[in-house]
Amino acid sequence: MSAPGLDDWEEVPPVSSALPPRLDPVPVPPDRPVGPAVLRFLEVGLTLTVAPGARVGLGRDPDWAPRTAVALAGHLTVSARHAGVTVAADGSATVTEEPPGAVNGTRLNRTDLVAGVPYPLTDGDRLRLGPRISCVVRLGRPPAPA
Numbered sequence: 001m002s003a004p005g006l007d008d009w010e011e012v013p014p015v016s017s018a019l020p021p022r023l024d025p026v027p028v029p030p031d032r033p034v035g036p037a038v039l040r041f042l043e044v045g046l047t048l049t050v051a052p053g054a055r056v057g058l059g060r061d062p063d064w065a066p067r068t069a070v071a072l073a074g075h076l077t078v079s080a081r082h083a084g085v086t087v088a089a090d091g092s093a094t095v096t097e098e099p100p101g102a103v104n105g106t107r108l109n110r111t112d113l114v115a116g117v118p119y120p121l122t123d124g125d126r127l128r129l130g131p132r133i134s135c136v137v138r139l140g141r142p143p144a145p146a
Helices: none
Strands: 037-041 046-050 055-058 083-087 093-097 106-108 118-121 126-129 133-138
Touching: 037 083, 046 055, 083 126, 093 106
Parallel strands: none
Antiparallel strands: 037 046, 037 133, 055 083, 083 093, 093 118, 106 126, 126 133
């Protein structure tokens, strides 16, 4: 039996150096639906749900903050237009103290907010409107099944 030689190999077609045509990326749906932000106000028994893509005003002005005005009406340490919470379509959220600034300030955990500057919110943050009103922020939880 003779050793295989070059004549025993099959001819292999040449390898093309051309790359396959580029495909446009296909959007990948998220693993789970994006949940709303939930703000639970401790002192006034109010829970607000803010859907992705929405903004809610926090304050005593019924035209500007209709969802909080009634609950905060008797709390004069909260400004009429105190702060706003915005939830992006991806579920991320920010809080912004309204310019020119709340008289008694807004605090996110241990940080005093600067009016007009958006601050990112994370799940479990504590937001304080003035010295007496606070809420706990819940993020990233998908809506409950219907």
